[in-house]
Amino acid sequence: MGIRHKPGFLRSLNQAWRGMIYTVRTQKHMQFHVVAGISVLLFAWWSRVSRFEWLILILAIGSVISAEVMNSAIETVVDMAQPNYHPLAGMAKDVAAGAVLVTAIQAAVIGMIVFAPALLRFTRGIF
Numbered sequence: 038m039g040i041r042h043k044p045g046f047l048r049s050l051n052q053a054w055r056g057m058i059y060t061v062r063t064q065k066h067m068q069f070h071v072v073a074g075i076s077v078l079l080f081a082w083w084s085r086v087s088r089f090e091w092l093i094l095i096l097a098i099g100s101v102i103s104a105e106v107m108n109s110a111i112e113t114v115v116d117m118a119q120p121n122y123h124p125l126a127g128m129a130k131d132v133a134a135g136a137v138l139v140t141a142i143q144a145a146v147i148g149m150i151v152f153a154p155a156l157l158r159f160t161r162g163i164f
C-alpha cells in the first residue's frame with residue numbers, strides 16, 4: 038500500500054513545490070517575504086534567541102508565506118474566472134490581500150517583542 042501511494046505522494050510534493058516556485062517567481066510580495074524571513078532567521082541565529090522564540094518566529098514566518106501562497110492562488114483563480122473588471126473580482130483579491138496583511142502585522146509585532154532585548158543591547162553597544 039505504501040509503495041502504491043509513494044508515486045502519488047511524490048507527484049503531489051512536486052506539484053506543491055511547482056506552486057511555490059511559481060509564486061516566488063511571479064509575486065514580488067512573495068520575494069520580499071522570503072528575503073525578510075531569511076533575514077529574520079539570520080538575525081535570530083546572531084542574537085541567540087531561545088528555543089521557544091525560534092518556534093514562534095518559524096510559526097510567524099510560515100504564516101506569512103502560506104498566506105501569500107494562498108493569496109497568489111486566489112489571484113490566479115480570479116484572473117481566470119474574471120479577466121475583465123468586476124467589483125467582486127477586485128474585492129476577492131482585496132480580501133485575500135487582507136489575510137496576508139494580518140499575518141504580516143502579526144509577524145512584525147512578534148519580531149519586535151522577540152528582538153527588542155537584542156536590539157536594545159545592540160544600540161547600547163553603539164552609543
Ligand SMILES: Nc1ncnc2c1ncn2[C@@H]1O[C@H](COP(=O)(O)OP(=O)(O)OP(=O)(O)O)[C@@H](O)[C@H]1O
Nearest residue numbers: 064066112119120121122123124126127128130131
Ligand atoms: N478583475 C478585476 N476587477 C476589479 N478589480 C480588480 C481586478 N483585478 C484586480 N483588481 C484590483 O486591483 C488590485 C490589484 O490587483 P492585481 O491583480 O494587480 O494584484 P496585486 O495586488 O498587484 O498583487 P501582486 O502584486 O501580489 O501580484 C486588486 O487588489 C483589486 O483591488
